[in-house]
Amino acid sequence: MVRLFRVSKIYPPNYAALADIHLQIEKGEFVFLNGPSGAGKTTLLRLLFREEEATEGQIIVNGRNITRLNGGAVARLRQELGLVFQEFKLLPTLTALENVALAAEVVGAPRREGRKKAFHLLRELGLKDKHDCKPPALSGGEQQRVAIARALVNDPILVLADEPTGNLDAEMAEETMRLFLRIHEQGTTVVIATHDTGLLQRFSHRVVYLQRGRLVGDSKPADGERSA
Amino acid sequence: MRLTQTSFVFRRVFKSLKELFWTHILTSGTMAMTLFIFGGFLLIQENLHGLLRGWGSQVQVFVYLEKELAPEELDQLLKQVRSYPDVERVRYVSKTEAWEKFKQTLGAQAGVLEGLKADILPASLEIALKGPHRTRAAAEALAQRLRGLRGVGEVEYPEEWVEKLGLLVLGIQWAKWVLGGFLFVATLLIVGSTVRLAFLARRDEIEIMQLVGAPAGLIKAPFVIEGMIQGVAGASVALFGLWLFFLFLHDRIPASFGVFAPGGGLHFLDLQGSVVLVLLGWAMGTGGSLFSLRQFLKRWSG
Numbered sequence: 454m455v456r457l458f459r460v461s462k463i464y465p466p467n468y469a470a471l472a473d474i475h476l477q478i479e480k481g482e483f484v485f486l487n488g489p490s491g492a493g494k495t496t497l498l499r500l501l502f503r504e505e506e507a508t509e510g511q512i513i514v515n516g517r518n519i520t521r522l523n524g525g526a527v528a529r530l531r532q533e534l535g536l537v538f539q540e541f542k543l544l545p546t547l548t549a550l551e552n553v554a555l556a557a558e559v560v561g562a563p564r565r566e567g568r569k570k571a572f573h574l575l576r577e578l579g580l581k582d583k584h585d586c587k588p589p590a591l592s593g594g595e596q597q598r599v600a601i602a603r604a605l606v607n608d609p610i611l612v613l614a615d616e617p618t619g620n621l622d623a624e625m626a627e628e629t630m631r632l633f634l635r636i637h638e639q640g641t642t643v644v645i646a647t648h649d650t651g652l653l654q655r656f657s658h659r660v661v662y663l664q665r666g667r668l669v670g671d672s673k674p675a676d677g678e679r680s681a
Numbered sequence: 682m683r684l685t686q687t688s689f690v691f692r693r694v695f696k697s698l699k700e701l702f703w704t705h706i707l708t709s710g711t712m713a714m715t716l717f718i719f720g721g722f723l724l725i726q727e728n729l730h731g732l733l734r735g736w737g738s739q740v741q742v743f744v745y746l747e748k749e750l751a752p753e754e755l756d757q758l759l760k761q762v763r764s765y766p767d768v769e770r771v772r773y774v775s776k777t778e779a780w781e782k783f784k785q786t787l788g789a790q791a792g793v794l795e796g797l798k799a800d801i802l803p804a805s806l807e808i809a810l811k812g813p814h815r816t817r818a819a820a821e822a823l824a825q826r827l828r829g830l831r832g833v834g835e836v837e838y839p840e841e842w843v844e845k846l847g848l849l850v851l852g853i854q855w856a857k858w859v860l861g862g863f864l865f866v867a868t869l870l871i872v873g874s875t876v877r878l879a880f881l882a883r884r885d886e887i888e889i890m891q892l893v894g895a896p897a898g899l900i901k902a903p904f905v906i907e908g909m910i911q912g913v914a915g916a917s918v919a920l921f922g923l924w925l926f927f928l929f930l931h932d933r934i935p936a937s938f939g940v941f942a943p944g945g946g947l948h949f950l951d952l953q954g955s956v957v958l959v960l961l962g963w964a965m966g967t968g969g970s971l972f973s974l975r976q977f978l979k980r981w982s983g
Contacts, residue, residue, distance in 0.1 A: 502892070524897050531894030544886055559895035563685045603893070 460510030488663035494646035535604030594625030712915030722857035872969025912966020
């Protein structure tokens, strides 16, 4: 699903956010990217959804080399991905339903169909009665669930989440993680960047460790250890 | 772009027009002012052109005869003048006809002629020149030849000021393009600023659209359409303003102006001129948006 060959990202004048990364993520895997602040977790995710371009190396996503892409190809790549951010990135002037449906409409889904799908997803994520609320009227956990619904509305092959629980309390964080596990159970590949080691202990899955831009560890739990 | 996306684009256009109403009004107003000035030049130029065309067709040489010629002498003179290659037609105006015409011109003031003899004005020939010879130089050359003929007294032809008017029209034409060009560039910058404002106001929305894979065309299209709407609306307002201005002038231009303007005085822009003005507005709005989007998206993504 995802392959990185000797990938580096160097910011001027000479700061290596990522250096010589080799990584392979198989289809249907659930992977945590872990490491302290500044380890390169976010940069790695940004390379995967092509917000950044690698300075060196090759990146393959779903069989396609995404290292060098033009604007149109970047848009097509993102249509296959589901992105979730720490700060939710919801539009405060739109309702929860409209926020989710927007993602469907921009890729060409008819308005009615987009809204229907958005409503269905919000209901599945426990926001049936909140679909008409605007983000400022929702709790952090609810906002993150809206963001997750938006990430799922185009049936992504890969979900990338950058510190999705960073702005949530422990209970909400746990609930949000269970949502990602449900998504994973349905066959979607999920990659979550987090610095929260507690999460890694509670949800036992493959963890890729980064430190100062280098991949310093890759641990897979033994069979039976995985949380569900 | 798919049909569903087209409807999405128009919903965003409508939303922006509603949310940034006054910004759009300001831009359309600026464009209207620019196009009003440009259209004003167009209007002046077109009317002066019409005037010159009318006068051009009327460039005539007037030959005043020394005395009343005998019919055979007059026939011979007419025959000779008509044989000149630059002469289109010749009309003989007798003393009586000249008197009647003069009285008509004076109208209500014709009373001042009382007591004067009806044969006080000389008989004359009105000579119209052929198209290519309707210039002051050609008229002067013909006048030289006519002066040498028997029975010919004074010869008059168009004065230099007609040519100066031609130069004035040329000047207006140049001013239209030079000033119009400056205004055009200024308006492009203003439209560009509006697009930037609209862009900044919707920056989060655009960022999210980019993150969920919206094609660039879908992001840009609403801004371009807004530019088009601003341009066409501005041009329409300018055209309407010009029409009101034209009506105002039409009622105030001295009636004597109409005497000089063959074809009944002032004319408003014809359909072609009006379409040019609207298309110019459309081009300004679209061009301003595209230019700004290009700059802004480049800077943003860079």
